[in-house]
Amino acid sequence: MHTRIKEYIESHGERFLSELFDLIRIPSVSAQPARRDDVLKAAEYVRARLEEIGAETELLPTDGFPLVYGKIEVSATAPTVVVYGHYDVQPAEPFELWQTPPFEPVLRDGKIYARGANDDKGQMYMQIKAVETLVRLGALPCNVKFLIEGEEEIGSASLDAAIKKYADRYAGDVMLISDTSIIHLNTPSLTVSLRGLAYVEVELTGPCRDLHSGHYGGAVENPCNVLCSMIHSLRDENYRITIPGFYDDVYELTAEERAKLAERPFDRTEYLRNLDMADTRGESGYSILEQASIRPSLDVNGIWGGYTGEGSKTVLPSKASAKISMRLVPHQRHDDIAEKFKKHFEAIAPPSMKVKTTTHHGGNPFMTPTDSTGYRAAAAALKECLGKEPIPTREGGSIPILALFNEVLNMPIVLMGFGYDTDGIHGPNEHYGLDNFFRGIESIAMFYHKYAELSKA
Amino acid sequence: MHTRIKEYIESHGERFLSELFDLIRIPSVSAQPARRDDVLKAAEYVRARLEEIGAETELLPTDGFPLVYGKIEVSATAPTVVVYGHYDVQPAEPFELWQTPPFEPVLRDGKIYARGANDDKGQMYMQIKAVETLVRLGALPCNVKFLIEGEEEIGSASLDAAIKKYADRYAGDVMLISDTSIIHLNTPSLTVSLRGLAYVEVELTGPCRDLHSGHYGGAVENPCNVLCSMIHSLRDENYRITIPGFYDDVYELTAEERAKLAERPFDRTEYLRNLDMADTRGESGYSILEQASIRPSLDVNGIWGGYTGEGSKTVLPSKASAKISMRLVPHQRHDDIAEKFKKHFEAIAPPSMKVKTTTHHGGNPFMTPTDSTGYRAAAAALKECLGKEPIPTREGGSIPILALFNEVLNMPIVLMGFGYDTDGIHGPNEHYGLDNFFRGIESIAMFYHKYAELSKA
Numbered sequence: 001m002h003t004r005i006k007e008y009i010e011s012h013g014e015r016f017l018s019e020l021f022d023l024i025r026i027p028s029v030s031a032q033p034a035r036r037d038d039v040l041k042a043a044e045y046v047r048a049r050l051e052e053i054g055a056e057t058e059l060l061p062t063d064g065f066p067l068v069y070g071k072i073e074v075s076a077t078a079p080t081v082v083v084y085g086h087y088d089v090q091p092a093e094p095f096e097l098w099q100t101p102p103f104e105p106v107l108r109d110g111k112i113y114a115r116g117a118n119d120d121k122g123q124m125y126m127q128i129k130a131v132e133t134l135v136r137l138g139a140l141p142c143n144v145k146f147l148i149e150g151e152e153e154i155g156s157a158s159l160d161a162a163i164k165k166y167a168d169r170y171a172g173d174v175m176l177i178s179d180t181s182i183i184h185l186n187t188p189s190l191t192v193s194l195r196g197l198a199y200v201e202v203e204l205t206g207p208c209r210d211l212h213s214g215h216y217g218g219a220v221e222n223p224c225n226v227l228c229s230m231i232h233s234l235r236d237e238n239y240r241i242t243i244p245g246f247y248d249d250v251y252e253l254t255a256e257e258r259a260k261l262a263e264r265p266f267d268r269t270e271y272l273r274n275l276d277m278a279d280t281r282g283e284s285g286y287s288i289l290e291q292a293s294i295r296p297s298l299d300v301n302g303i304w305g306g307y308t309g310e311g312s313k314t315v316l317p318s319k320a321s322a323k324i325s326m327r328l329v330p331h332q333r334h335d336d337i338a339e340k341f342k343k344h345f346e347a348i349a350p351p352s353m354k355v356k357t358t359t360h361h362g363g364n365p366f367m368t369p370t371d372s373t374g375y376r377a378a379a380a381a382l383k384e385c386l387g388k389e390p391i392p393t394r395e396g397g398s399i400p401i402l403a404l405f406n407e408v409l410n411m412p413i414v415l416m417g418f419g420y421d422t423d424g425i426h427g428p429n430e431h432y433g434l435d436n437f438f439r440g441i442e443s444i445a446m447f448y449h450k451y452a453e454l455s456k457a
Numbered sequence: 458m459h460t461r462i463k464e465y466i467e468s469h470g471e472r473f474l475s476e477l478f479d480l481i482r483i484p485s486v487s488a489q490p491a492r493r494d495d496v497l498k499a500a501e502y503v504r505a506r507l508e509e510i511g512a513e514t515e516l517l518p519t520d521g522f523p524l525v526y527g528k529i530e531v532s533a534t535a536p537t538v539v540v541y542g543h544y545d546v547q548p549a550e551p552f553e554l555w556q557t558p559p560f561e562p563v564l565r566d567g568k569i570y571a572r573g574a575n576d577d578k579g580q581m582y583m584q585i586k587a588v589e590t591l592v593r594l595g596a597l598p599c600n601v602k603f604l605i606e607g608e609e610e611i612g613s614a615s616l617d618a619a620i621k622k623y624a625d626r627y628a629g630d631v632m633l634i635s636d637t638s639i640i641h642l643n644t645p646s647l648t649v650s651l652r653g654l655a656y657v658e659v660e661l662t663g664p665c666r667d668l669h670s671g672h673y674g675g676a677v678e679n680p681c682n683v684l685c686s687m688i689h690s691l692r693d694e695n696y697r698i699t700i701p702g703f704y705d706d707v708y709e710l711t712a713e714e715r716a717k718l719a720e721r722p723f724d725r726t727e728y729l730r731n732l733d734m735a736d737t738r739g740e741s742g743y744s745i746l747e748q749a750s751i752r753p754s755l756d757v758n759g760i761w762g763g764y765t766g767e768g769s770k771t772v773l774p775s776k777a778s779a780k781i782s783m784r785l786v787p788h789q790r791h792d793d794i795a796e797k798f799k800k801h802f803e804a805i806a807p808p809s810m811k812v813k814t815t816t817h818h819g820g821n822p823f824m825t826p827t828d829s830t831g832y833r834a835a836a837a838a839l840k841e842c843l844g845k846e847p848i849p850t851r852e853g854g855s856i857p858i859l860a861l862f863n864e865v866l867n868m869p870i871v872l873m874g875f876g877y878d879t880d881g882i883h884g885p886n887e888h889y890g891l892d893n894f895f896r897g898i899e900s901i902a903m904f905y906h907k908y909a910e911l912s913k914a
Contacts, residue, residue, distance in 0.1 A: 214854030397671030
């Protein structure tokens with residue numbers, strides 16, 4: 001079976017890629033209202049590709065962008081795998097930092113360069129092509145359902161209600177997702193935990209209008225300066241976050257768990273070289289890997305205020321704003337943290353400033369057990385296809401809706417991702433390795449066989 | 458004479474205003490390359506109006522925008538007044554904060570609303586109309602030369618070389634400038650000192666590309682967060698600037714000088730109400746007026762980094778930037794302060810960040826004596842036209858080229874401004890009172906008579 005799968009992928013790979021490129025060319029940026037039609041076009045494109053491989057399909061309406069539903073039933077007694085992915089992408093700005101236009105995919109050095117090449121068009125499309133491979137070989141041993149959404153990059157705003165509404169259609173035994181990283185194709189891994197996210201936008205208003213910095217500078221508090229001081233104060237000298245109660249629910253790993261985590265290969269020099277940084281710093285007492293996975297963080301994702309054009313303008317601005325997000329770890333809850341942030345931020349503002357805070361999408365952290373049938377099937381598939389037992393890893397990113405799936409659909413979730421952390425997702429020049437794409441399809445196809453076997457046992 | 462001056466202004470006031478409006482409609486923003494033709498158009502417009510009132514005129518080429526030169530000689534023995542002003546304006550962004558479009562002047566509540574209504578088109582045009590008044594009345598007692606430049610808002614970049622080149626043409630006895638404020642038409646004042654300006658742009662680069670804040674957040678230092686901390690650290694808890702050596706050359710006023718300054722009427726409640734601020738704070742130990750005039754300041758004029766568009770983006774940005782300016786007081790020197798800033802800013806950056814600093818235009822602080830013929834003539838004119846002896850004031854703004862005029866043209870400078878600090882220059886909804894415009898023309902015309910009289914004595 002493994003050989004037949006590899007042969008099919010080899011003889012159809014060029015078409016797989018060409019289909020993926022067509023999907024990438026649709027700039028389905030869910031955060032930008034001007035891209036609305038493109039997001040819908042991407043949904044329809046995915047639906048049509050599912051139809052082609054023999055699925056019953058439908059675009060399920062939600063309060064926002066539709067869910068692409070697809071279903072292939074092989075038998076009433078076979079186990080059912082629910083595949084989740086998303087057809088929307090992050091904004092591609094700033095465009096000028098891209099070597100080639102973000103929505104015109106190109107191959108360079110064995111990698112696909114484009115917005116969505118990895119996250120999640122590239123990874124999601126592997127799932128569809130893995131199922132195509134099994135269908136065409138007459139060797140699909142499980143029922144499959146597809147749940148491909150269009151609002152992942154804006155916090156899956158409509159998914160909560162939609163999942164509850166369509167819960168019956170999505171009944172199944174295991175959920176399979178490719179939207180995370182693998183350490184390397186030579187060092188396979190499966191993600192067992194993800195961080196959550198709380199995202200708040202803040203706006204300070206000082207004087208009610210922009211002022212001349214000569215007439216007022218020194219006397220009137222400047223919201224840009226004040227915002228800097230407030231943001232500075234959100235972390236102490238050990239880079240611990242100072243928001244009261246922030247660490248209350250943080251799960252502290254045992255010494256054993258931390259030791260296991262430290263087994264993951266990590267080369268600090270190479271890590272910094274890749275980022276072109278002389279040094280870096282995070283919370284005292286934790287390694288870089290720990291700082292970026294098992295510890296919460298606070299980052300300014302955007303900041304703006306005053307005159308940012310060419311040349312100089314001597315303005316004392318009326319307003320300053322920032323987008324600030326916090327990555328959360330088990331068992332922090334995003335709504336609790338967003339509230340604590342807002343309360344604290346308002347409390348530390350000087351009386352000269354009016355504060356407005358707005359919560360953007362959030363999501364809770366996630367952990368999955370390693371003894372489920374799904375996890376074991378994925379581990380077996382990776383071992384067969386990539387040659388090694390996968391390492392269970394804890395990742396720093398977030399898939400906010402995993403907690404929801406756990407709660408509403410009530411099935412184990414397997415995070416079988418094939419991207420690299422260095423793929424530049426969410427930034428310019430996002431890319432995805434051709435090897436990752438094709439070996440991913442192969443491993444996913446094998447997953448279905450391992451899962452069917454283990455389910456029978 | 459005073460009566461004839463008032464009558465002439467009254468009967469020609471409507472045309473004066475209409476001419477000023479035409480000048481304002483030319484968006485001569487010197488900082489914006491796209492406005493280049495408009496800046497040149499404004500120069501030509503001013504030249505043509507000078508020609509109309511009987512001046513020999515010329516556009517004197519410089520390395521940047523031309524100087525508008527104008528000369529009216531009444532006799533070889535009469536004293537010569539050199540009028541300085543500028544025909545360029547600040548950028549009007551952000552446009553959406555203007556109640557009416559910035560380059561379409563309108564009258565509202567007795568005020569002209571437009572970019573440049575005050576700074577400096579409105580004030581500069583008073584000078585031209587005052588001379589017209591005297592010329593048409595056959596009562597101009599002094600020779601006049603006009604020096605109207607087009608780069609004041611970008612630091613008079615070409616003026617240094619140009620003034621040296623054209624120094625002979627601009628020989629004279631006193632320089633008269635309307636580009637500052639008056640306390641009120643009911644409380645006349647003359648500016649005796651101005652602050653200087655050092656303006657630096659900084660850019661931090663952390664990782665060489667934008668990163669996913671989930672994969673890297675907590676481990677990789679974020680240039681936006683670091684920039685906030687660095688800016689915060691530039692002032693201590695007493696709002697004193699922490700740059701080493703920053704205060705070395707600051708002139709500390711005597712107790713007597715500070716007492717004199719405190720005589721200026723000031724209503725803290727009204728000041729805050731006008732800004733719609735509950736409170737404000739500046740350097741400890743100084744009053745608001747002092748903080749904004751005799752003490753140096755440090756303001757962020759602009760800050761930007763990361764994603765600043767709609768919605769949310771979970772990016773850990775590669776870069777963060779800010780425009781930071783410092784108002785300087787006698788005897789600080791802008792080049793020295795800019796150097797100290799840059800050296801300090803580079804020194805406090807953590808090893809994770811690459812720092813780039815760029816100096817924008819600067820200017821030295823200025824003080825003028827109160828016993829010169831020019832100052833006494835201006836005081837006498839204001840007393841006659843506005844009814845009270847003017848108060849000598851120290852202002853917070855900067856006219857960077859005054860130090861240059863002092864040095865190269867070597868004549869006393871009289872700062873006879875008629876704007877209010879609340880006119881919103883450099884910000885949205887800049888305005889200028891009609892009364893200020895017309896009473897200004899009247900007072901300036903009287904200045905020529907007082908100056909001629911005092912020169913004879």
